[in-house]
Amino acid sequence: MNIYTYLKKDHQKVAALFDEIINANSQTKRESFFRDLKKELLLHAESEHATFYKALKSYPETKEIVQHADKEHAEVKEYLDRISDCSRENAEWLVLVGELKHSVEHHVEEEESEMFKKARSVLDEETEKRLVNDMEGYKEKLLATKKLE
Ligand SMILES: [Fe+2]
Ligand SMILES: [Fe+2]
Numbered sequence: 001m002n003i004y005t006y007l008k009k010d011h012q013k014v015a016a017l018f019d020e021i022i023n024a025n026s027q028t029k030r031e032s033f034f035r036d037l038k039k040e041l042l043l044h045a046e047s048e049h050a051t052f053y054k055a056l057k058s059y060p061e062t063k064e065i066v067q068h069a070d071k072e073h074a075e076v077k078e079y080l081d082r083i084s085d086c087s088r089e090n091a092e093w094l095v096l097v098g099e100l101k102h103s104v105e106h107h108v109e110e111e112e113s114e115m116f117k118k119a120r121s122v123l124d125e126e127t128e129k130r131l132v133n134d135m136e137g138y139k140e141k142l143l144a145t146k147k148l149e
Pocket of ligand 1: 007048108111
């Protein structure tokens with residue numbers, strides 16, 4: 001597997017969790033799926049930043065798009081905090097989840113099209129494969145050392 005397939009699989013996991021939240025029939029279930037989503041998003045964003053983005057930062061062709069993507073990651077994290085701080089009875093909760101979904105979808109769209117295309121032009125096949133192991137390893141480290149809540 002190469003890093004593109006791996007990242008796409010992660011993105012699909014996140015999309016499925018958004019569906020679970022939206023289709024859940026109680027706020028308790030929604031919040032439980034939201035906790036899963038938050039963990040998955042933080043795990044994905046932090047490990048992606050430390051491996052795939054880090055590799056791309058060293059090339060002039062991909063440096064700028066990575067800087068832009070990092071800003072979007074920060075926006076996603078801000079939404080996660082706002083939703084966590086929002087009271088469960090508040091009608092705004094689901095509105096914020098909708099805004100987060102929109103923000104994530106936009107980011108993923110850009111990543112899978114423009115960024116992957118540029119990445120393929122600078123990374124060799126060996127690196128594209130190695131980055132999967134790097135990202136897996138980084139996730140394990142995060143899970144062992146950091147609270148992703
Ligand atoms: Fe991603
Ligand atoms: Fe990303």
